[in-house]
Amino acid sequence: MEQHxxxxxxxxxxxxxxxxxxxxxxxxxxxxxxxNFITNNIFLGRLGEQSLGVAGITGVYYLIFAVIGAGLxxxxxxxxxxxxxxxxxxxxxxxxxQGVRIALGIALAGIFLTYCxxxxxxxxxxxxxxxxxxxxxxxxxxxxxxPLLYIYQMRNALxxxxxxxxxxxxxxxxxxxxxxxxxxxxxxxxWGMPALGFNGAAVSSIIAExxxxxxxxxxxxxxxxxxQLQLFRNIRYNKAQTKLxxxxxxxxxxxxxISIATWEFFYILIEHHGExxxxxxxxxxxxxxxxxxxxxxxxxxxxTMVANIIGQGQQxxxxxxxxxxxxxxxxxxxxxxxxxxxxxxxxxxVYGQQPAFIQAAIPVVRVVSLALxxxxxxxxxxxxxxxxGNTIINLISETLSILVYGIYVYTTLEVLNxxxxxxxxxxxxxxxxxxxxxxxxxxxxxxxxxxI
Numbered sequence: 122m123e124q125h126x127x128x129x130x131x132x133x134x135x136x137x138x139x140x141x142x143x144x145x146x147x148x149x150x151x152x153x154x155x156x157n158f159i160t161n162n163i164f165l166g167r168l169g170e171q172s173l174g175v176a177g178i179t180g181v182y183y184l185i186f187a188v189i190g191a192g193l194x195x196x197x198x199x200x201x202x203x204x205x206x207x208x209x210x211x212x213x214x215x216x217x218x219q220g221v222r223i224a225l226g227i228a229l230a231g232i233f234l235t236y237c238x239x240x241x242x243x244x245x246x247x248x249x250x251x252x253x254x255x256x257x258x259x260x261x262x263x264x265x266x267x268p269l270l271y272i273y274q275m276r277n278a279l280x281x282x283x284x285x286x287x288x289x290x291x292x293x294x295x296x297x298x299x300x301x302x303x304x305x306x307x308x309x310x311x312w313g314m315p316a317l318g319f320n321g322a323a324v325s326s327i328i329a330e331x332x333x334x335x336x337x338x339x340x341x342x343x344x345x346x347x348x349q350l351q352l353f354r355n356i357r358y359n360k361a362q363t364k365l366x367x368x369x370x371x372x373x374x375x376x377x378x379i380s381i382a383t384w385e386f387f388y389i390l391i392e393h394h395g396e397x398x399x400x401x402x403x404x405x406x407x408x409x410x411x412x413x414x415x416x417x418x419x420x421x422x423x424x425t426m427v428a429n430i431i432g433q434g435q436q437x438x439x440x441x442x443x444x445x446x447x448x449x450x451x452x453x454x455x456x457x458x459x460x461x462x463x464x465x466x467x468x469x470x471v472y473g474q475q476p477a478f479i480q481a482a483i484p485v486v487r488v489v490s491l492a493l494x495x496x497x498x499x500x501x502x503x504x505x506x507x508x509x510g511n512t513i514i515n516l517i518s519e520t521l522s523i524l525v526y527g528i529y530v531y532t533t534l535e536v537l538n539x540x541x542x543x544x545x546x547x548x549x550x551x552x553x554x555x556x557x558x559x560x561x562x563x564x565x566x567x568x569x570x571x572x573i
Contacts, residue, residue, distance in 0.1 A: 131205035131283055133429045135442045140422055140449065146286040148418035179259045182239070182385060186231040186267055188377035193224055194274040195424060195507050196370025201282030202425040202508070203573055206432020212362075214352045217279050219363045223370075224271035235264040247392055255319055262323035269330040276337060281425050285346055292337030300329035369573060372516035373507065383523050390534040391541060398541045401482040404469065405489050405545065412457045412490075416497045419450040420504040427508025436569045443505045443563065447498055454497035461490040484542040492548035499556035506559050509568035514558065522554040 133139055197220040204212050239260055243253045273292070280288055303314075303325030310316025317324060341347050391402045423446050427439055461468065465486040469479045506514050526547050534544040562568065 131210065131429075132208065132433050133206070133284060133426055135426075135430060135435075135438050135445070137445060137449070140419075140426065140446055143281070143284065143286050143425065144415070144418045144422040144446075144449075146289050147281060147421050148415045179256050179263065182256070182260060183263055185378060185381045185385060186228075186235075186264070187270060188381045189227060189231070189374050190224060190267075190271040190274045192374035192377040193220065193227070193271075193366070193370045194278045195373050195421075195504070196512060197275065197366055198278035198282045198421070199424055199428045199508050199510060200366065200369055200573060201278060202428035203432040203510070205283055206429035210350065213279070213283060214350050214354060215359055215362050216366065217275060217350075217352060218356050219359055219366055220275045220278065221272060222358065223363065223366060224275055225268055228268040228271045231267050232264050235260055247389065249392075252392065259320055259323050262320055263326060266323075266327035266330050269327070269334055273330065273334050273337075276334075276341075279350070279352075280341075280346075281421055282428075283346075283350065288337070288340055288344065288346070291340050292333040295336040296329045296333030299332045300325050303328055365573070369510065369512055372512040376512075376516045376519035379523050380519055383527055386527065387530050387534075387544070387547070390530060391544070393535065394538075394541055397478060397481055400478065401485055402541060402545075404482060405485050408461070408468065408486065408489055409493070409548075412461065413493055413496060415453050415457075416450050416493070416500060419446050419497075420500040422446060423501045424504040424508045427505045428510070431509065439505070439509075440563065443501060447501045450497040450501055451494070454494045458490040458494050461493075462487055481541075484540070485545050488542055488545045489548065492545075492552060495549055495552035495556070499552040499559065502556060502559040502563055505563055506568070509563075510571045510573035511562070511568055514562050518555050518558040521558065522551050525554050526551045 133143075197216060200216055201213050204210070204216065240253075240257055243256055244250075247253050247256070276292075277289060280286055304322060306312045306314035307317045307321030307325050308319075309321075338347075341352075346352075388399070388402060392399050423443060426442055426446075430436075430439055430442060465483045466479050469482050469486070503515060503518065506512075506518075529550055530544055530547045533539045533547075534541070
């Protein structure tokens with residue numbers, strides 16, 4: 122018998138068990154794409170230091186557009202979670218469809234901008250013409266995966282916002298398997314596949330994203346989530362819901378785009394220090410991505426649980442909830458920090474580089490490990506702000522942090538030409554500055570009357 126929306130209860134509880142039930146599947150789903158990215162870099166590392174370094178430039182460029190979708194995803198997730206907390210189930214499917222429409226529009230704009238702007242930007246930013254040519258050829262392929270990625274992110278918002286995060290793992294696991302197989306086949310031409318070299322990673326990533334998307338929608342249909350949330354009952358354009366999503370997500374989109382664009386600026390400055398410095402910094406992004414997965418999972422949990430609890434009218438329990446999440450996130454990050462500092466060389470050997478590479482990377486690993494601890498606190502409070510619906514505060518916090526970050530990296534890397542480990546201290550500075558306004562806003566209680 123089909124459930125009526127009024128019979129479905131998606132309200133969450135403020136317990137450690139509830140937090141882990143949401144966060145752990147999210148973490149697993151985040152780990153898999155990071156494994157994909159690291160796998161790409163391991164195979165590309167076999168092509169040489171140049172390929173590994175350029176992968177950092179192209180990876181961050183694509184990440185700029187990816188986090189635009191992530192900003193839309195976070196805003197949509199907060200709205201879906203709020204409706205779940207209010208038990209207004211019938212509105213969730215409408216919100217999802219409007220989010221997909223917006224995402225596809227942004228994806229098409231991203232493809233257009235890449236073909237028009239990327240040659241101009243990269244040719245003037247990078248010193249080595251070989252790097253420019255490699256990066257452009259890769260991006261002209263990779264950018265076509267953007268529509269698939271954005272729909273995938275909208276699906277994440279839906280599943281997390283409706284307390285179905287356990288299903289996230291299925292699609293991402295399928296994506297990982299396809300990506301690893303095709304990386305092995307397409308980069309160096311194994312199993313009768315064409316040897317596409319550096320561009321093989323782009324082709325394999327797109328096919329893997331398509332496979333993951335098809336499988337997860339199949340799972341959603343098979344488990345009854347599609348029917349339960351009435352996803353395809355009303356797919357018409359809804360002006361009011363579209364405006365609401367844009368109002369909530371636009372500050373987050375700007376926040377994320379500014380953040381990653383500044384990281385691209387950072388990588389361009391690193392490129393001026395040589396191929397080894399660029400390759401080392403690319404591996405640091407791998408470490409940040411892989412070992413930060415649990416932190417990002419707890420951050421997404423903070424967003425959805427804060428929105429859900431507010432939707433239930435339990436504003437007085439929000440700060441206690443955030444502290445619970447912070448303690449879990451911080452504790453795990455401290456353990457990760459200790460492990461990374463005890464055996465940094467172990468994690469660097471998988472890239473197949475020379476001892477000089479590992480020696481140059483170890484000081485940077487130590488800096489990054491400490492930054493992960495600061496991130497584990499700051500990002501929880503930042504996402505709690507997202508859950509309240511006042512995303513303008515997120516944008517203000519990010520803008521302030523980026524100004525400090527940008528001045529620091531330009532001064533240390535370009536003006537003073539200091540070692541890249543000093544430049545990477547910018548990550549610690551960034552998370553400290555980001556934490557302060559987020560913490561102040563949540564503790565001030567000014568969010569309690571915010572209606573979305």
